[in-house]
Amino acid sequence: MGAGMLIAKEVNRLATLHFISLVNTFICENGFSSPPLLEGSGLTTADIKCGTGVITPDQEFTILRNAITITGNTHLGLYLGEHCRLGSFGIFGFTLLSSQSLRTALSLLFQYPLPFGTGYQLELTEQHGLATLIIKENFTIEESLRLLAVEFCIKALHRLMGDLLCMDFPLTVVNIGRETIHPSARYKEHFNCPVLVKTSRLAISSLVFDAKWLDTPLPWAHSVGHEDMKIRSAKLTSVLEMPNGLLDEIRMHIIAHIHKAPSLESIAYLMNCSSKTLQRFLQGEGTSFVILLKELRFIRAKEMLDEKMSISSISECLGFSDTAYFRRAFKRWSGFTPSQYPNKNN
Numbered sequence: 001m002g003a004g005m006l007i008a009k010e011v012n013r014l015a016t017l018h019f020i021s022l023v024n025t026f027i028c029e030n031g032f033s034s035p036p037l038l039e040g041s042g043l044t045t046a047d048i049k050c051g052t053g054v055i056t057p058d059q060e061f062t063i064l065r066n067a068i069t070i071t072g073n074t075h076l077g078l079y080l081g082e083h084c085r086l087g088s089f090g091i092f093g094f095t096l097l098s099s100q101s102l103r104t105a106l107s108l109l110f111q112y113p114l115p116f117g118t119g120y121q122l123e124l125t126e127q128h129g130l131a132t133l134i135i136k137e138n139f140t141i142e143e144s145l146r147l148l149a150v151e152f153c154i155k156a157l158h159r160l161m162g163d164l165l166c167m168d169f170p171l172t173v174v175n176i177g178r179e180t181i182h183p184s185a186r187y188k189e190h191f192n193c194p195v196l197v198k199t200s201r202l203a204i205s206s207l208v209f210d211a212k213w214l215d216t217p218l219p220w221a222h223s224v225g226h227e228d229m230k231i232r233s234a235k236l237t238s239v240l241e242m243p244n245g246l247l248d249e250i251r252m253h254i255i256a257h258i259h260k261a262p263s264l265e266s267i268a269y270l271m272n273c274s275s276k277t278l279q280r281f282l283q284g285e286g287t288s289f290v291i292l293l294k295e296l297r298f299i300r301a302k303e304m305l306d307e308k309m310s311i312s313s314i315s316e317c318l319g320f321s322d323t324a325y326f327r328r329a330f331k332r333w334s335g336f337t338p339s340q341y342p343n344k345n346n
Helices: 018-029 034-038 057-071 076-082 091-097 102-111 143-165 185-191 211-215 223-240 246-256 264-270 275-284 289-306 311-317 323-334
Strands: 003-007 120-127 130-137 173-176 195-197 205-210
Touching: 018 034, 018 057, 018 076, 034 057, 057 076, 057 143, 076 143, 076 185, 091 102, 091 143, 091 223, 102 120, 102 143, 102 211, 130 143, 130 211, 143 173, 143 185, 143 205, 173 185, 185 195, 205 211, 246 264, 246 275, 246 289, 264 275, 275 289, 289 311, 289 323, 311 323
Parallel strands: 173 195
Antiparallel strands: 003 120, 120 130, 130 205, 173 205
């Protein structure tokens, strides 16, 4: 193992809608429509327009299965990764953009792995003047989704590094650690370098490039803006990360459906239990569904106020029927109206 290795932390968490919005845009631009893409996910076209929304991994996987079926594209991950620009990552994309160097940006990516979800562990090693960005998989899904996920992650990382440096980022070698695929001209088209396809189950995917790029100053580096963006990214991560446990799984489902004002019955359905069983469990934990929903709405409202979202947008994203109702609820929670809340600029 080379010197200077960085390893991303592993987390269990929800996913943002940024990636699903990217998939939806790609589908629509290629002559297909949104409803078949979202079928079975519980989401509507209006839902995916809420950039602060989150979904469960199962919802994401359902949509990706639909995307493969609709397009028939065996290398869909490559095309999605090609279109995954910094703006696709929302606030976190601008956090990376304002980093001092590529090394700093990658370190932040490992600390807050927001763009690529829970399915990967990223490592960076350096040896003999070459840097290797290693992508390890830690998810269990069918092979078609695994291939899509791996190809997307590799190409999106390549695109990300190019966007950060404002150039076509040169790679030395790309390793694609999948055993069921074969070398394709599409890989050379996307990476413009030798592409090695492994045949072992133990194979690991990676991007290899000249280590000099790691410490090249980024054109859009901004130390003050970067620190502000890091705070915002940390807050977003705190919403998405979920420890293991049944109560945390319930919170995860509530957050993922918070834009629809979820009910006890709807969450019980997602948990594959009756509403009475869920209610008894929450009582045993010293809480209730109403309390959890209120707490999670309040947390998300404060975070969206920090992001300077409009009151009407926050109200919609939290599933309130009208803005006035949200204003009254927020005042009950905090003692302040949303516009008066003292922590919103902190």
